[in-house]
Amino acid sequence: MKILMTGGAGYIGSHTLVELLNENHEITVVDNLSNSKIESIKRVKVITGKDLIFKQIDLCDINGLEKVFQEKSYEAVIHFAGLKAVGESVQKPLLYYYNNITGTINLCRMMTKYDVKNIVFSSSATVYGNPVSVPITEDFPINTVNPYGTTKYIIEMILKDIQIADQSWNVLVLRYFNPVGAHESGLIGEDPNGIPNNLMPYISQVAVGRLPYLNIYGNDYPTKDGTGIRDYIHVVDLAKGHLKALDKLPKKPGYCIYNLGTGKGYSVYDMVNTFEKWSQCKIPYKIVGRRDGDIAECYADPGKANRELGWEAKLNLDDMCRDTWNWQNSNPNGYPD
Ligand code: NAD
Numbered sequence: 001m002k003i004l005m006t007g008g009a010g011y012i013g014s015h016t017l018v019e020l021l022n023e024n025h026e027i028t029v030v031d032n033l034s035n036s037k038i039e040s041i042k043r044v045k046v047i048t049g050k051d052l053i054f055k056q057i058d059l060c061d062i063n064g065l066e067k068v069f070q071e072k073s074y075e076a077v078i079h080f081a082g083l084k085a086v087g088e089s090v091q092k093p094l095l096y097y098y099n100n101i102t103g104t105i106n107l108c109r110m111m112t113k114y115d116v117k118n119i120v121f122s123s124s125a126t127v128y129g130n131p132v133s134v135p136i137t138e139d140f141p142i143n144t145v146n147p148y149g150t151t152k153y154i155i156e157m158i159l160k161d162i163q164i165a166d167q168s169w170n171v172l173v174l175r176y177f178n179p180v181g182a183h184e185s186g187l188i189g190e191d192p193n194g195i196p197n198n199l200m201p202y203i204s205q206v207a208v209g210r211l212p213y214l215n216i217y218g219n220d221y222p223t224k225d226g227t228g229i230r231d232y233i234h235v236v237d238l239a240k241g242h243l244k245a246l247d248k249l250p251k252k253p254g255y256c257i258y259n260l261g262t263g264k265g266y267s268v269y270d271m272v273n274t275f276e277k278w279s280q281c282k283i284p285y286k287i288v289g290r291r292d293g294d295i296a297e298c299y300a301d302p303g304k305a306n307r308e309l310g311w312e313a314k315l316n317l318d319d320m321c322r323d324t325w326n327w328q329n330s331n332p333n334g335y336p337d
């Protein structure tokens with residue numbers, strides 16, 4: 001399939017590129033490299049031995065984007081591009097609303113103009129906020145608690161309304177839980193800018209000696225060991241979910257939402273212990289106060305994706321920690337500049 005991928009130089013995009021190129025899809029990537037490096041694309045080419053077209057363009061630059069649509073025709077868009085740091089979104093809400101929503105509106109305008117009516121969109125479990133119970137199904141109430149999460153929900157609504165107005169559109173919304181891990185080659189992985197916000201990159205940077213210790217945000221949650229429980233999913237499983245979503249398009253699914261998670265919850269201590277096992281490094285930690293906006297427990301019911309897309313996560317927590325360590329240990333400072 002001829003695919004336009006936005007945000008393809010990023011963490012999830014680069015892993016999805018590998019899976020798509022391995023299946024011989026023809027890809028054009030658009031990324032402004034605001035949170036990624038071109039090295040990830042180079043390494044995707046090394047892993048797969050395949051080529052792709054890369055355009056350094058900001059989705060907010062509609063003229064630049066239009067050229068990408070003029071140059072080539074596409075059958076589907078996979079839309080990863082967006083800013084994703086929860087804390088930063090609270091500090092800089094306008095940046096998040098502008099970048100994520102304007103970028104998506106520009107993309108959809110171009111898709112309409114050039115008659116590309118299939119889109120797979122990266123949403124997030126963050127749209128559920130603090131769920132009333134677990135596991136979470138797709139019909140749970142939406143309750144966003146920060147501007148980042150609100151951008152995801154607004155984009156879901158924009159895409160839904162576009163599909164209602166023109167039913168020849170197919171919109172597959174994928175709500176990811178907590179992506180972790182890296183490609184088994186260790187050539188690509190998560191390379192956050194500055195100090196990581198998320199648990200797994202923080203642990204791996206402690207293991208490799210870039211950070212002195214982990215702060216555990218609260219050990220007094222009503223969970224099995226007092227620390228927060230999340231549904232960590234291997235990024236390669238997540239990437240494969242996008243291929244399954246593309247397979248669904250010929251069936252003209254209309255507008256559909258799918259949780260992509262494993263359905264299993266692990267605590268912060270589970271993550272630390274399993275990471276220590278694979279890295280053979282001690283992860284020193286301090287218990288500190290709860291982080292604003294954090295919830296006790298969050299994990300998916302991934303049954304709908306299994307039934308309707310034929311997808312399920314195959315890799316386990318050992319695979320996630322082994323592959324994260326392999327990436328971090330081989331690239332202690334992430335991608336070179
Ligand atoms: P990432 O930051 O590694 O990748 C996003 C990419 O989009 C980056 O390469 C960045 O340079 C690019 N980008 C951002 N704004 C752009 C713009 N205006 N124009 C062009 N390119 C732009 O993030 P990721 O972890 O790979 O996440 C991919 C998508 O999945 C994002 O939409 C994110 O919100 C969503 N998501 C991520 C997680 C997670 O924990 N990683 C969880 C749920 C959902």
Ligand code: WQD
Nearest residue numbers: 086124126178197198199200202215216217228230268294
């Ligand atoms: C996991 C657990 C923390 C860091 C975030 C976004 C969400 C989605 C995925 C994009 C929690 C604890 C963390 C640390 C810790 N992203 N923790 N010390 O908060 O579930 O989800 O990433 O869509 O929108 O909110 O993930 O990895 O930050 O935290 O103790 O240094 O680890 O309290 O229990 P979270 P996380």
